[in-house]
Structure formats: C-alpha cells, structure tokens
Amino acid sequence: MTPTTDPPDTELLRQVQAGQAAAFTALYRRHQGPLYRYALLRCGASDAAADIVQEAFMGLLTGKLVYDPLRGQLQHFLFGVARKLALKRDEALRRHPGLPDPDGDEEPGLELASDAAGPLTRLLGNEAAEDVRRALSLLPPHYRDSVILYELHDLSYQEIATICQVDIGTVRSRLARGRAALAKRLAAHERPSNDTHPA
Numbered sequence: 001m002t003p004t005t006d007p008p009d010t011e012l013l014r015q016v017q018a019g020q021a022a023a024f025t026a027l028y029r030r031h032q033g034p035l036y037r038y039a040l041l042r043c044g045a046s047d048a049a050a051d052i053v054q055e056a057f058m059g060l061l062t063g064k065l066v067y068d069p070l071r072g073q074l075q076h077f078l079f080g081v082a083r084k085l086a087l088k089r090d091e092a093l094r095r096h097p098g099l100p101d102p103d104g105d106e107e108p109g110l111e112l113a114s115d116a117a118g119p120l121t122r123l124l125g126n127e128a129a130e131d132v133r134r135a136l137s138l139l140p141p142h143y144r145d146s147v148i149l150y151e152l153h154d155l156s157y158q159e160i161a162t163i164c165q166v167d168i169g170t171v172r173s174r175l176a177r178g179r180a181a182l183a184k185r186l187a188a189h190e191r192p193s194n195d196t197h198p199a
Contacts, residue, residue: 010069012026028057031074031075035079041133042141043086043089044136055085056085079163080163080164083164086141131186132186142164143177146178149163
C-alpha cells in the first residue's frame with residue numbers, strides 16, 4: 001500500500017479551475033493560517049487581515065489573480081498579493097487620515113488562523129509579544145515586510161526579494177534597518193520599568 005500524499009498546489013488550482021469546491025477548501029486550509037498571520041502583523045488589525053485573506057483567495061477563485069508556478073511557490077505569491085493589498089490599505093489610510101481605524105483598538109484575533117498553535121501563534125500569544133506587535137506596527141511598511149517574512153515566516157532573502165519585488169541587497173538592507181529599529185523601539189519600551197531602582 002502506497003502512502004497518500006497531499007496534492008501539490010498546482011494540482012489543487014487546476015481542480016479549482018475545473019469547479020471542484022473541495023480543492024479550493026484544501027488550498028484555503030493549507031495557506032490561510034500563514035497568510036492571515038502575515039496580514040495581521042503587517043496591518044495590526046484583525047478585520048483588515050481577514051479582508052486581505054478573503055480578497056486574495058477570492059482573486060484565485062475567480063481567476064482575477066493568475067498564479068504562475070514557474071515564478072515560485074503559491075504561498076509566496078499569496079504573500080505578495082497580501083503585501084500589495086496592505087500597501088493599498090496604507091495608502092487609503094494616508095489619504096483619509098481623519099477617519100478612525102474601526103479595528104485599531106481591537107486585540108488582534110490570532111484565533112482566526114486555522115492552524116493548530118504553532119511557534120508563531122505561541123510567540124504572539126504572550127504579553128511580551130504584544131510589545132513586539134506594537135513595535136512592528138510602528139516600523140515603516142517596507143521594513144515591516146522584510147522583518148515579518150524573514151523572522152516569523154523563515155523565508156530566504158531571495159523569496160522575500162521576489163515577494164517584495166526588490167533585489168536581494170535591498171532585502172538585506174531593509175532587514176538590518178528593520179531589526180535595528182525594532183530593537184530600539186523594544187528597548188525604549190522596556191527602559192521605564194528597568195530604571196526603577198530600590199531606594
């Protein structure tokens with residue numbers, strides 16, 4: 001008896017295009033969790049992250065988004081789509097700064113991700129992680145993308161370069177500057193509690 005293996009993304013996409021709902025469900029379950037976590041950290045708002053995931057998958061379902069397997073993995077393609085949607089959202093917020101972010105005060109809902117509690121979920125589930133999320137949200141978007149994709153999704157420089165449509169040197173530079181800015185923000189946040197000395 002041969003062991004059953006999950007079909008590759010390309011086969012599932014072919015089945016989706018043939019109208020097989022089960023194939024779409026399988027693709028969604030496979031990629032929704034990492035995509036949602038990326039969008040959540042990128043946007044800092046669970047509603048916005050859920051909208052980005054929905055729009056990315058609807059694009060695949062309707063054929064509005066065309067994935068080319070010769071250009072890389074589907075997950076990386078979806079990260080690139082999510083990044084573009086997040087940039088579009090950033091631009092809309094800049095154009096309308098007086099409008100409140102409807103989900104800005106909300107605690108990010110990591111429970112929406114479909115995967116079992118993996119290392120990232122556990123990391124982002126504790127109090128210190130809230131400081132990291134807050135510090136990440138203050139980074140410029142291009143630094144935030146590199147840090148999230150490298151540090152939290154374990155992608156290579158080349159994969160990040162493809163997703164962000166920049167060269168590897170730019171990824172290295174953004175990652176170094178993003179890490180330094182993140183460390184500085186976290187150190188500034190920790191300093192007040194560490195400066196209290198007993199009398």
